[in-house]
Amino acid sequence: MRAAVLYEPNKPMVIEDLTLEDPHPGEVLVRIAATGACHSDYHMMDGSWHDPPYPPLPVVLGHEASAVVEAIGPNVTLVKPGDHVILSFAPYCGRCRFCVSGQPHLCGGFPGPPGTLTDGTRRLRKGNVEISHFGRMSSFAEKAVVHETQAVPIRKDMPLDRAALIGCAVTTGAGAVLNTAKVEPGATIAVFATGGVGLSVIQGGVLASASQIIAVDLLDNKLEYAREVGATHVINARREDPVKAIRKLTDGLGVDYAFDAIGLPQVSRQAYDAARRGGTAVIVGMAPTGAEIPIPGTIPGDEKTVKGSFYGSPRVSLDFPRLVDFYLQGKLKLDQIISRRYRFEEINEAFDALARGDNARGVIVMEG
Numbered sequence: 001m002r003a004a005v006l007y008e009p010n011k012p013m014v015i016e017d018l019t020l021e022d023p024h025p026g027e028v029l030v031r032i033a034a035t036g037a038c039h040s041d042y043h044m045m046d047g048s049w050h051d052p053p054y055p056p057l058p059v060v061l062g063h064e065a066s067a068v069v070e071a072i073g074p075n076v077t078l079v080k081p082g083d084h085v086i087l088s089f090a091p092y093c094g095r096c097r098f099c100v101s102g103q104p105h106l107c108g109g110f111p112g113p114p115g116t117l118t119d120g121t122r123r124l125r126k127g128n129v130e131i132s133h134f135g136r137m138s139s140f141a142e143k144a145v146v147h148e149t150q151a152v153p154i155r156k157d158m159p160l161d162r163a164a165l166i167g168c169a170v171t172t173g174a175g176a177v178l179n180t181a182k183v184e185p186g187a188t189i190a191v192f193a194t195g196g197v198g199l200s201v202i203q204g205g206v207l208a209s210a211s212q213i214i215a216v217d218l219l220d221n222k223l224e225y226a227r228e229v230g231a232t233h234v235i236n237a238r239r240e241d242p243v244k245a246i247r248k249l250t251d252g253l254g255v256d257y258a259f260d261a262i263g264l265p266q267v268s269r270q271a272y273d274a275a276r277r278g279g280t281a282v283i284v285g286m287a288p289t290g291a292e293i294p295i296p297g298t299i300p301g302d303e304k305t306v307k308g309s310f311y312g313s314p315r316v317s318l319d320f321p322r323l324v325d326f327y328l329q330g331k332l333k334l335d336q337i338i339s340r341r342y343r344f345e346e347i348n349e350a351f352d353a354l355a356r357g358d359n360a361r362g363v364i365v366m367e368g
């Protein structure tokens, strides 16, 4: 089967024929329908993610995808061939402390080395060379093998190209608001960076009935997308200081919740500064390897909370189908988030566009 292999940072991925081993017990083989271009893949491409917990190269990237189940391995009970699924990059064992306390996205049951599937092995090979997986899947390929908890069945009337976005950006962004922060109706929120994740934070804010949803970005085209999905105010941080502007819009207080959807230390700090006294800064974006976030010593007096959000703290088997329902009911805007579709052969172009900030989300459609 064909897959896009990254051999070296800052070089294009190469589409070539790889061997993909059959599913082991508890795993399924899926045919990828569509897969999104996420900043996390790009972090691997430009070399800003390296060393554990990130996988060694060569690697097949891709972790935001929809798919159709082709075959199941022994002992699989959660899905069957023909099911339409959204892939999750957070497998769960159902037994560990995190799983039983309702945080399966933090599951510690699969401690295998970076670049492997849940049983600690790699299944992708080019000749004798083993290739790493990404996000415990590798969806920049025609097919993937994943743990059964990573393939979440959805309704068949859901279009698969839009479904793909629920696999990362939408769950991460909307979940940060609804699950991690639990934003209450009437609260004020701000979001820094309006790519796929930030636009989904905005939509989480709409679903939570936030009273003000302030979007910050450096690019006007992205702020336009932000308005389309529900931002009440937009701030171009090239033209004005976003922290001052947010304070001005909130009677000098700052917002109840400020979300960093990019994961750069200085932006995380801006989110901290934009939160009101007693408010919460939620760090959603994932920083380059080794980065630290500067938090001022005044934090006790200001009683602020800094919270990480991984994947929007989802229970994927609940959240994915629910987000699908929201889309089909017109409550979640996915069409507006996909600004361009690409063929698999154009995958490197999708990332060139991401680097330039052209798209809300670029989606690679494998078939149909």
Ligand code: CXF
Residues within 6 Å of the ligand: 038, 039, 040, 041, 063, 089, 134, 135, 168, 286
């Ligand atoms: C990433 C984290 C590293 C593995 C793939 C997914 N998160 C979101 O983009």
Ligand code: ZN
Residues within 6 Å of the ligand: 038, 039, 040, 041, 063, 064, 168, 169
């Ligand atoms: Zn992602």
Ligand code: ZN
Residues within 6 Å of the ligand: 092, 093, 094, 095, 096, 097, 098, 099, 100, 104, 107, 108, 109
């Ligand atoms: Zn677990």
